[in-house]
Amino acid sequence: MKPEQRKPFSKEIIHIDDIEQVCNRIVAKLKTDVTKNLQRRGAIVGISGGIDSSVCLALSAKAFGAKNVLGIMLPEQDSSDDSRQLAEQLAATYGVSTLVEDITNALDGFGCYERRDEAILRVIPDFDKKVDKAKIEIKQNIAENIPAIFSITVIKPNGDVVSKLLPAKEYLQIVASTNFKQRSRMSMLYYHAERMHYAVIGTPNKHEVEQGFFVKYGDGGADVMPIGHLYKTQVYQLAKHLGVPQEIIDRTPTTDTYTAEQSQEDFFYQMPFESMDLIWYGWEHKYPAEEVGKVMGKTTKEIENIYKSFERKRKTTEYLRMKPIF
Amino acid sequence: MLLYQMKNTNEVKAEIKKYILEASLSDVKDVDDDALIFENGLLDSMGLLFLIEFLGEAFQVEVSDDELNPKNFESINNIVSFVSNKLSVKV
Structure with missing residues (x-):
């Protein structure tokens, strides 16, 4: 689209006006993709009590009927307790059957926890894995023009916090170990999909897909991704329209991967979804930084740096979206 | 005095530049x-x-969260200044 043809940048620019129509279109496409293109007769959805998987379950129930959808909860020892309760509430809302597959033993078998804790201990020697909570997070300001680097943060039972920049070796080991979680979940989802001749519905949204906030062959391993083109605020619009329980809509999106509580904003995105959606749109559609800055209450320089950060994220995570090369 | 503490700015720059050229092909x-x-x-x-x-291996320079900014890292010259300052403090 030529610059003179596009709408002036505004905070409403990605708001979906006809939500019913968008919803129907996604449902129709999902139905065609699964039944015609993939030749499968239903849907498996991994449900975590988060907004994305909840919307995917609701869309699947609409597309295939509740009886042809199975929601699977895949907790492990670090999962938060309310995830399961919310996932059950969600499934009940749409009349979808559920299964619980605790993957803790599988992860233990892979050495997921041991390998992760061993790397944390090398950086923070007094880390006590029995009582301390740990997470990795990005502490830099996204508006500063430098690539994001992760820190490890350990929270002691008395509330004391120790945080250190993660060296390359330990960062890679922690990520590689925790990725067993998403990959084990994917294996289990495919077990059920194959035994039932169903398709696995992937739950990543547009940001997760494009910024590479997913694990290759983990949560990125799925047959179809019905919300992969939607901004997070649009996913919330869909959630409201589809009647997703309010507790799920109100919950702060978390990674539910590390022992310490961690929002997706702290972990990866470095800014609130409401702003990120709009600035990403501005970047993707080549709106001048000055125009976006005026609407978002930021300087042109800040927007330029955020644009650069998006560009870096998309480029450095290209590997995750690539198919095997042959 | 350790070997890395005896390096002058030109030597620090040569090593950092060599590393960046190799790492970025x-x-x-x-x-x-x-x-x-x-x-x-x-x-x-x-x-x-x-x-x-x-930087840790070659100069025993540790980087903290708050030092990770464009002023210290956006160019070879900035990195050299950052490392040289750290080394002069150590000496």
Whole structure:
């Protein structure tokens, strides 16, 4: 689209006006993709009590009927307790059957926890894995023009916090170990999909897909991704329209991967979804930084740096979206 | 006095530049000492992480969260100043 043809940048620019129509279109496409293109007769959805998987379950129930959808909860020892309760509430809302597959033993078998804790201990020697909570997070300001680097943060039972920049070796080991979680979940989802001749519905949204906030062959391993083109605020619009329980809509999106509580904003995105959606749109559609800055209450320089950060994220995570090369 | 503490700024610069050229598979004629290394795609976030690892191994320089900013890392010259300052404090 030529610059003179596009709408002036505004905070409403990605708001979906006809939500019913968008919803129907996604449902129709999902139905065609699964039944015609993939030749499968239903849907498996991994449900975590988060907004994305909840919307995917609701869309699947609409597309295939509740009886042809199975929601699977895949907790492990670090999962938060309310995830399961919310996932059950969600499934009940749409009349979808559920299964619980605790993957803790599988992860233990892979050495997921041991390998992760061993790397944390090398950086923070007094880390006590029995009582301390740990997470990795990005502490830099996204508006500063430098690539994001992760820190490890350990929270002691008395509330004391120790945080250190993660060296390359330990960062890679922690990520590689925790990725067993998403990959084990994917294996289990495919077990059920194959035994039932169903398709696995992937739950990543547009940001997760494009910024590479997913694990290759983990949560990125799925047959179809019905919300992969939607901004997070649009996913919330869909959630409201589809009647997703309010507790799920109100919950702060978390990674539910590390022992310490961690929002997706702290972990990866470095800014609130409401702003990120709009600035990403501005970047993707080549709106001048000055125009976006005026609407978002930021300087042109800040927007330029955020644009650069998006560009870096998309480029450095290209590997995750690539198919095997042959 | 340890060996790394005896290095002068030119030696520090030569080692850092050599590392960045090798890590980014670049040619010396293509990389200016004031070029913005992240903006020009010479290093990405993993590249920065490996650079920090290199600074620790080559100069025993540790980088903290608050030192991770463009002023210290956006160009070869900035990195050299950052490392040289750290080394002079150590000496």
